[in-house]
Amino acid sequence: MTRRSGWSCRRDVVPLVLAGVLLSGACAASGGGPAGAESPRAAAEAYVEALNSKNGQALRDLFAPTYSEDRREAEASRLLGELGDGVRLKVVDVTQDVSPKVASLRLGGFDKSGDGGHPEYVQLTEDDGWWVLPADAGDGAVKGPTADTERPSS
Numbered sequence: 001m002t003r004r005s006g007w008s009c010r011r012d013v014v015p016l017v018l019a020g021v022l023l024s025g026a027c028a029a030s031g032g033g034p035a036g037a038e039s040p041r042a043a044a045e046a047y048v049e050a051l052n053s054k055n056g057q058a059l060r061d062l063f064a065p066t067y068s069e070d071r072r073e074a075e076a077s078r079l080l081g082e083l084g085d086g087v088r089l090k091v092v093d094v095t096q097d098v099s100p101k102v103a104s105l106r107l108g109g110f111d112k113s114g115d116g117g118h119p120e121y122v123q124l125t126e127d128d129g130w131w132v133l134p135a136d137a138g139d140g141a142v143k144g145p146t147a148d149t150e151r152p153s154s
Contacts, residue, residue: 035061036130040103043124043131044091048107052088054080064125064132075133086112089120101126 037043043062050058059076067075083089093106102125109118125134 036064036127036132037062038130040094040096040105040124040131041091043103043133044094044105044107044122047105047122047133048089048091051079051083056080062133064127064134083109084111087118089118092119103131 037046046058047062049055050062056073056076059079060072063072063075087109088111089107089109091105092108094103095106096103098104102123105120105122105124107120107122108116109120110116111118123134124131126132
């Protein structure tokens, strides 16, 4: 019976581990689903780049994994439609002051004349190590009648 030394066994394992790491990285970058970004700043820059270049797929990849494919498509189309053709966004500020799993983005929008009157605020959440546009963005709004602002009559 031939016995393998510890070194030769490790030499056989290293390529397998390396192949696994490369394969998992390739799968994450293949566009097979939402990918998010590794940091709030990276997510902010990816969001701005996707909107400025009108790249729907890149925008869809920033939504939380709990979004269905149809919902990611609809949200990306809505966001791309809301940004005027002449408006370009840039990242102004990224803060994490509420929670380590929540980041707030302040973006500036500039039209062709250089007018900066188009501010945008976006919230990101951390989901399993990736920063994404949250699936519940806007879903928490209470629908129905608002409170009466009139003073009650006595």
